[in-house]
Amino acid sequence: MTEHTEFFRRAIDLNRYSNGVAIRIIKAYNDVIIEATNRLATLDPESITAYRLRTILVQLKESLNTWAGDSTLLMTEELQGLAILERDFMVQQLEAIRPPGAETIVRSVEISPDFAKAVVTTDPTSLDIISLSDDLPGAVRTFAQITVADGTTLTLPNGEIIRNAFNNMTTNQAQIFSQTIRTGLLMGDSVETIVRRLKGKLQEGSRGTIDQLAQKGGVVTVKPTHQIRTIVRTSVTQVTDAAREEVALANSDITQKYIYRALLDSRTTALCRSLDGNIYKWGEGPVPPLHWNCRSIRVALIKGAEEIQKSRFTDYATWLEKNPNEKLKVFKSPKRVEFYEYLSKKYGSKDALRRFVRSDGSQLTLKQLAESYPDARI
Numbered sequence: 001m002t003e004h005t006e007f008f009r010r011a012i013d014l015n016r017y018s019n020g021v022a023i024r025i026i027k028a029y030n031d032v033i034i035e036a037t038n039r040l041a042t043l044d045p046e047s048i049t050a051y052r053l054r055t056i057l058v059q060l061k062e063s064l065n066t067w068a069g070d071s072t073l074l075m076t077e078e079l080q081g082l083a084i085l086e087r088d089f090m091v092q093q094l095e096a097i098r099p100p101g102a103e104t105i106v107r108s109v110e111i112s113p114d115f116a117k118a119v120v121t122t123d124p125t126s127l128d129i130i131s132l133s134d135d136l137p138g139a140v141r142t143f144a145q146i147t148v149a150d151g152t153t154l155t156l157p158n159g160e161i162i163r164n165a166f167n168n169m170t171t172n173q174a175q176i177f178s179q180t181i182r183t184g185l186l187m188g189d190s191v192e193t194i195v196r197r198l199k200g201k202l203q204e205g206s207r208g209t210i211d212q213l214a215q216k217g218g219v220v221t222v223k224p225t226h227q228i229r230t231i232v233r234t235s236v237t238q239v240t241d242a243a244r245e246e247v248a249l250a251n252s253d254i255t256q257k258y259i260y261r262a263l264l265d266s267r268t269t270a271l272c273r274s275l276d277g278n279i280y281k282w283g284e285g286p287v288p289p290l291h292w293n294c295r296s297i298r299v300a301l302i303k304g305a306e307e308i309q310k311s312r313f314t315d316y317a318t319w320l321e322k323n324p325n326e327k328l329k330v331f332k333s334p335k336r337v338e339f340y341e342y343l344s345k346k347y348g349s350k351d352a353l354r355r356f357v358r359s360d361g362s363q364l365t366l367k368q369l370a371e372s373y374p375d376a377r378i
Contacts, residue, residue: 064170266329277315
């Protein structure tokens with residue numbers, strides 16, 4: 001099994017792991033909402049006074065604040081343990097790619113006890129976010145990274161840290177909870193109808209996948225369910241990649257460059273598709289996560305044999321050409337597929353993927369593509 005296969009298998013395992021952590025946090029959140037709706041359900045519409053409603057909302061906000069704090073602590077503990085596991089995984093991978101007979105010893109690194117804590121609690125406003133340059137493949141760094149006394153600190157893709165993300169979620173959903181009740185009462189809806197609107201079909205102890213829990217939910221649970229999954233998944237990518245890079249930088253005599261790898265499926269974003277297969281120096285190239293739910297990885301290359309290793313795997317452009325039935329899933333519309341075919345013939349499939357992305361990393365619209373390539377006649 002090649003090192004690339006190992007990394008992809010690891011990426012799949014990490015996705016399953018992040019889903020497991022997310023479900024624990026989602027269920028705890030849902031329990032808070034269910035408890036509040038159960039209290040609401042005991043009230044008679046005629047007896048719902050401003051005081052009683054205010055009491056329920058105050059209790060809800062207090063419970064949500066507790067949930068946010070507990071969830072942040074859980075994430076900190078999980079990510080700290082994960083960072084150590086990923087450090088060990090990276091050491092094993094460097095051992096695997098070390099040239100036969102080489103006397104070089106693979107060095108490990110010390111993971112600070114506060115490594116994950118720094119990731120989830122540092123104020124992101126103190127960091128200088130660097131955006132993609134006009135030369136997308138040569139972009140230096142998408143997100144800032146600084147080293148502080150208690151570990152490595154990284155921002156999440158939108159500059160929002162986990163604690164703030166959870167706190168903002170509780171504030172927003174408490175407001176929606178309150179507004180939904182008030183609107184329902186003004187419309188003359190029964191308490192039962194309002195409760196069902198708030199929580200959907202969720203019950204205490206409801207089980208299922210993240211998508212199944214979202215499908216059962218109501219107006220104050222569906223969006224948070226998806227948000228929690230996104231926060232957890234992105235944070236897992238962030239911490240694992242940071243831990244791997246620390247090991248790579250400590251072993252510059254074995255590896256000085258990495259290859260950017262996007263997962264080969266239709267869910268991969270235009271940005272990651274365009275970067276797949278590019279080689280960069282550790283500490284200089286694009287650093288996953290490049291966006292929310294980013295699943296891309298960086299694979300270490302043997303010093304002096306980077307191009308040989310690169311030739312041993314299939315990049316996204318090649319995979320897409322070998323799987324034409326996936327093109328509509330990837331590009332979402334026949335017109336975009338036509339543009340891709342046109343650009344592939346003119347520039348090659350790899351360059352065609354890059355031309356779908358603006359210099360800031362976002363995807364071009366159909367109108368922008370048409371204006372950029374008026375000779376396409378599509």
